[in-house]
Amino acid sequence: MFDDDEFKELLKVWTTCVAHRPDLIVKIIKEINVLISAIGDHPCSSHFIEHMVDLCFQQKSIIEKIEQSVLLVQSPKFLNEFKLKYKTNVLKAYQNSLKELTNQINPLRILIRIDVETKYQNAFLRELIEMACxxxxxxxxxxxxxxxYKPDSQTFTCFVLFHSSFRTVHIRQYIIDRLLTQSISWEDIGMRWDELLAWRNYTNQQRVVANKVWALISEVSSKQFEIDKLINTENDKMQEKLKIIEIIPSCLDIYCS
Structure with missing residues (x-):
């Protein structure tokens, strides 16, 4: 039986031999469950897992195509270590630009692409998406x-609301909660004139997006919030206020004459 130092040295030599072969590393990661099980509770098992995860992050092609290797791993210890390293080695560099989903190398965009390709079936991938958000x-x-105000299907917030990759992600629920809070505020204290104008002046495309957004809010609202009904009510109130404003000068003239 090897001691710790001998094991680490042998592991280093072995992985050095395959470090330049991404295709071979992919095959090894695919079978990593067997290797981890074989090592069992040996004192070197943690080092082995950390070393193999580090090896993954030395290969850009593996990180960008984790569906071919890492997503096939079942070992919780390996996946937890990978998750920690993914945050520090990948996400940290993009923490201020993860909303930019048009960026081809944005890791969140890559995760979403993989999620679509794997038909939203991988739980660990969802954990990575949640962590990215x-x-x-x-x-x-x-x-x-x-x-x-300017509903746009290309914005990050709209993408989060309606893309299947985010359906269980906390940030989506946060957006929904804020819209629900806003709808309650409108029902309680009414809408401002600029808000009514924004709704009235939508382009056809903006109208489609807005209707989709508020249809979703209506679905999840316990009060069955109806934006059209609210807008009509608030418009009527605003017209009444405008009528009052219009007759004020006449009233003043009569009063002062």
């Missing part, structure tokens, strides 16, 4: 700008 900041102003 953890540090993404979205405030109320951005949500309303993208989904109400």
């Amino acid at each position: 953890e540090d993404i900041k979205i405030d109320d102003e951005e949500i309303l700008q993208d989904l109400f």
Whole structure:
């Protein structure tokens, strides 16, 4: 039986021999469950897992095509180690640009592509997507700008709402919760004139997006929120206010004459 130092040295020599062969590394990772099981609870098992995960991150092609290797691994220890390294080695470099889904090398975009290709069936991939979204900041102003004032299907917020890769991700629920809060506020205290104008002045494309957004909110709302009904009610109230404003000068003239 090898001692710890001998094991580490042999592992280093072995992996050095295959480090220049991404295709061979992929085959090894595919079978990593067998190797981890064979090592069992040996004191060197943790080092073996860490070393093999590090080997993955030395290969760009493996990280960009994890569906061919890492997503086939079942070992929780390996997957947990991979997840930690993925955050520090991959996501950290893009933490301020993960919303930019048009960027071909954006890791979140890559994860979404893989999720689509694997038909949304891999639970570990969902964990990586959730982790990628953890540090993404979205405030109320951005949500309303993208989904109400100038609704646009190409924005990150809209993409999160409707793409299947985000259906269980916390950030999607956060956006829904903020829209629900806004709808309750509108029902309680009414809508401003600029909000009514924004709705009235939509282009056809914006109208389609807005209707889709608020149909979703209506589905998840316990009060069955209806944006069209609210808009009509608020428009009527606003017209009444405008009528009052129009007659004020006449009333003043009569009062002062």
